[in-house]
Amino acid sequence: MNPTLGRNGRSARSFARRGTAIAAAAVLAAGLSACGPDIGSASGPAAGGAMLEVPANASPKGEITIWDRSGDLFKVFDAAIRKFTEKYPGITVHHEAVDIDSKLQNTLITGTDVPDGVFLDDAKVGGYVEHLYNLKDVLAPYTKDIAKQKVDVNTVNGGIYGVPFDLDPGLLFYNAKALSAAGIDPNGIKTYDDLLAAAKKYQQYKPGAKPIHLEQNAFNSQLQLEMYASQLGTSLAGADGQLRLNSAPYQQILTWLDTVQKDGLGTRAEYLKPSDVGALDSGDEVFYPWAIWFDYAPQQQLTATKGDWRAMALPAWSDGGARSGAMGGSSFVIPKDAKNPQLSWLLYQFLTFDQAGYTAVYGPNEVYPGGTNTSIPAYQPAADPAKPLFQPIDAMGGQDLWQTAVEAGRQIPGGAPIPVWWDGAVDYLGTDLQKMLDGSMTPQQVIDQAGKDIQTNLIERK
Amino acid sequence: MTRPAPSGAATVFREGRRGPAVPAGPRTAKAAAPRGRRTFSWRRRLAPYAFVLPFVAVFLAFSIYPLFFTLRLSFTDWHGTGAAQWVGFGNYRYLLANSAFWSSLGNSAVLWLLVVPVQLVLSVIVAVLLNTIKRLRSFYRVAFVVPFVMPLVAIAQIWIVLFDQNYGAVNAVLGAVGLPPVGWLVTSAWAKPTLALLFLWKTTGFVVLIVLSGLQQVEPGLYEAASLDGAGRVRQLWSITVPLLRRSLMFSVVLQTLAVFQIFTEPYVVTKGGPYNSTTTAGLFLFNHINRADLGTGAANSFLLVIVVMAVSLLFVRLLRAED
Numbered sequence: 001m002n003p004t005l006g007r008n009g010r011s012a013r014s015f016a017r018r019g020t021a022i023a024a025a026a027v028l029a030a031g032l033s034a035c036g037p038d039i040g041s042a043s044g045p046a047a048g049g050a051m052l053e054v055p056a057n058a059s060p061k062g063e064i065t066i067w068d069r070s071g072d073l074f075k076v077f078d079a080a081i082r083k084f085t086e087k088y089p090g091i092t093v094h095h096e097a098v099d100i101d102s103k104l105q106n107t108l109i110t111g112t113d114v115p116d117g118v119f120l121d122d123a124k125v126g127g128y129v130e131h132l133y134n135l136k137d138v139l140a141p142y143t144k145d146i147a148k149q150k151v152d153v154n155t156v157n158g159g160i161y162g163v164p165f166d167l168d169p170g171l172l173f174y175n176a177k178a179l180s181a182a183g184i185d186p187n188g189i190k191t192y193d194d195l196l197a198a199a200k201k202y203q204q205y206k207p208g209a210k211p212i213h214l215e216q217n218a219f220n221s222q223l224q225l226e227m228y229a230s231q232l233g234t235s236l237a238g239a240d241g242q243l244r245l246n247s248a249p250y251q252q253i254l255t256w257l258d259t260v261q262k263d264g265l266g267t268r269a270e271y272l273k274p275s276d277v278g279a280l281d282s283g284d285e286v287f288y289p290w291a292i293w294f295d296y297a298p299q300q301q302l303t304a305t306k307g308d309w310r311a312m313a314l315p316a317w318s319d320g321g322a323r324s325g326a327m328g329g330s331s332f333v334i335p336k337d338a339k340n341p342q343l344s345w346l347l348y349q350f351l352t353f354d355q356a357g358y359t360a361v362y363g364p365n366e367v368y369p370g371g372t373n374t375s376i377p378a379y380q381p382a383a384d385p386a387k388p389l390f391q392p393i394d395a396m397g398g399q400d401l402w403q404t405a406v407e408a409g410r411q412i413p414g415g416a417p418i419p420v421w422w423d424g425a426v427d428y429l430g431t432d433l434q435k436m437l438d439g440s441m442t443p444q445q446v447i448d449q450a451g452k453d454i455q456t457n458l459i460e461r462k
Numbered sequence: 463m464t465r466p467a468p469s470g471a472a473t474v475f476r477e478g479r480r481g482p483a484v485p486a487g488p489r490t491a492k493a494a495a496p497r498g499r500r501t502f503s504w505r506r507r508l509a510p511y512a513f514v515l516p517f518v519a520v521f522l523a524f525s526i527y528p529l530f531f532t533l534r535l536s537f538t539d540w541h542g543t544g545a546a547q548w549v550g551f552g553n554y555r556y557l558l559a560n561s562a563f564w565s566s567l568g569n570s571a572v573l574w575l576l577v578v579p580v581q582l583v584l585s586v587i588v589a590v591l592l593n594t595i596k597r598l599r600s601f602y603r604v605a606f607v608v609p610f611v612m613p614l615v616a617i618a619q620i621w622i623v624l625f626d627q628n629y630g631a632v633n634a635v636l637g638a639v640g641l642p643p644v645g646w647l648v649t650s651a652w653a654k655p656t657l658a659l660l661f662l663w664k665t666t667g668f669v670v671l672i673v674l675s676g677l678q679q680v681e682p683g684l685y686e687a688a689s690l691d692g693a694g695r696v697r698q699l700w701s702i703t704v705p706l707l708r709r710s711l712m713f714s715v716v717l718q719t720l721a722v723f724q725i726f727t728e729p730y731v732v733t734k735g736g737p738y739n740s741t742t743t744a745g746l747f748l749f750n751h752i753n754r755a756d757l758g759t760g761a762a763n764s765f766l767l768v769i770v771v772m773a774v775s776l777l778f779v780r781l782l783r784a785e786d
Contacts, residue, residue, distance in 0.1 A: 457560070
């Protein structure tokens with residue numbers, strides 16, 4: 001046999017060549033892979049800390065790229081940005097509609113095409129602080145006038161990483177026409193026990209109805225749970241990052257929700273999905289404890305009951321307690337890799353703290369002729385009960401929602417920071433909450449199981 | 463015993479490997495010069511490498527580099543900024559001990575069972591019918607492919623409306639015949655079959671195309687001979703069509719196995735992985751880690767998933783070879 005031929009007719013030389021080629025490729029790839037992050041011995045990533053300074057130039061010039069969510073608010077911001085460029089003609093703003101949730105993280109990690117400013121959910125700010133400017137200094141002149149809850153949710157390890165934008169007070173939306181027919185006076189609902197009693201009375205009036213909304217989406221149900229917790233001045237974790245789930249406020253809230261479920265008083269439906277809209281429009285679901293942005297439903301989603309809905313402050317957890325908690329909300333963040341961070345700060349300063357700016361956002365505009373009424377400003381001088389930025393809402397029977405929301409917003413207690421792992425907790429707390437609302441877990445089991453899972457999978461792995 | 467190679471065999475072999483032999487005849491002065499011949503030879507030798515270089519560069523940049531990068535990442539705790547912390551097999555140990563990881567694999571496996579066998583049977587039946595029918599053949603073929611080319615998110619939204627537990631069209635039909643409503647998307651017992659149905663509807667047309675192409679390779683004479691031997695249609699289907707379609711079917715199985723274990727958009731849009739994570743597929747579980755910037759765990763998760771999918775795919779390839 002020819003010694004140069006292999007068993008399959010391949011020459012040893014050919015094998016050697018291929019082997020060399022593969023080895024070279026492997027070495028090259030291994031070398032390339034070393035271009036990744038440095039391997040350090042520190043116990044986690046370094047803390048963020050680049051402090052943004054106020055721009056010194058009186059006539060700033062330059063270009064900035066701003067990311068916003070697409071949709072109605074994008075158009076509102078678009079118009080407000082035109083006002084900004086009238087004030088700062090030297091600044092060109094590239095306003096882009098972006099799927100922020102799917103794009104921001106990769107952009108920040110790779111450092112490619114990083115925008116100068118981003119509109120971001122409050123619940124997600126904590127997760128990005130390593131990539132963001134600390135805005136504590138530039139915000140200092142305004143901090144005392146911003147709703148404390150909004151300062152808290154943007155604060156991580158003493159730094160403030162978002163320009164607080166909107167405040168989203170929780171309100172009790174109710175079908176006034178249906179309650180009136182059932183002989184229920186909504187003004188008599190002062191506490192959550194009163195709400196249970198009213199729901200029972202409504203059910204007697206309309207057998208089969210399940211008057212109170214019980215959220216069926218894990219994320220939204222955790223968000224709503226945090227609204228109730230915010231009302232009690234707490235949140236999933238304190239400023240020190242310690243879990244606060246196993247506490248009296250959470251036991252009280254979960255027990256109440258469990259009672260609604262056990263007493264058959266709750267409609268299990270996902271926020272404004274067909275089941276929810278159907279139950280609302282049929283008069284089966286008449287109480288909706290939710291953020292102010294539920295007012296979108298009577299304005300855009302409901303048909304049969306449009307005009308029947310009103311809003312009032314949330315019931316208190318105990319007599320004299322706070323009548324609102326925050327649910328959701330957004331802020332503006334400025335990435336450390338931004339090319340012109342100071343110019344984007346000027347934009348956000350204008351939109352949030354300048355009367356011309358916040359009036360352009362919340363006042364009558366092309367998208368909302370009566371004003372943008374799905375939230376209120378977090379900057380308290382802008383949220384003046386006597387100076388409404390948006391008009392009474394026809395789809396809510398002409399109710400002056402500004403007055404109701406601003407007064408509720410002032411009752412939101414502070415002390416409710418959002419931990420960086422909040423989003424990840426949905427897999428545990430949100431899921432267990434759903435099990436409880438379906439009757440397969442008790443409140444204490446939710447606290448124990450979700451607490452253990454969050455501690456193990458999120459806190460200890462950070 | 464060592465047999466001497468025939469005279470000139472090695473030369474012929476090399477010439478054959480390197481292209482057509484230079485035609486016999488008088489050579490030009492340039493070609494005849496040793497230096498010129500060496501240059502020409504080097505060009506000939508380097509030309510193939512030059513041609514494949516762009517592919518190799520792209521392959522290295524977009525396949526090999528990410529692969530090694532991800533492998534390295536899987537041994538670290540990194541959240542996208544600062545120095546990564548070397549954790550060895552920590553991420554792998556964490557995942558292998560995590561019930562949610564196994565649950566996500568289990569969810570994908572159940573979806574595979576609900577989708578792939580049904581899809582194979584369905585595809586053979588539809589492909590045979592499409593191959594048999596004469597009238598409106600093109601229309602039917604297009605009709606089966608349309609779901610495959612429709613945007614998945616649009617289909618997912620249709621599914622939400624169709625299968626709503628209280629106000630969906632499907633439960634309305636059930637109610638019309640006196641049956642109780644079903645929580646298609648909100649009960650862990652029904653959510654997976656409902657998602658499987660979506661996947662079936664969306665992708666069966668693609669598998670039908672594969673089977674159809676296999677079907678058209680079958681020699682018509684086989685059916686004629688079988689018919690002469692007295693074999694009926696069912697017997698022909700079972701004894702001729704199915705065995706000869708084996709390669710197409712196995713190819714479909716491998717492709718659909720890969721697809722099922724990568725299912726992401728359907729549960730992401732329709733159920734968000736719920737209820738109770740019962741539709742959190744392997745793909746969605748992986749996404750959740752990456753979406754939370756837990757990149758080290760996400761990388762380890764992707765490697766574990768690759769191992770599982772490769773093992774399953776190799777199993778099918780082995781089965782195919784064994785049959786051959």
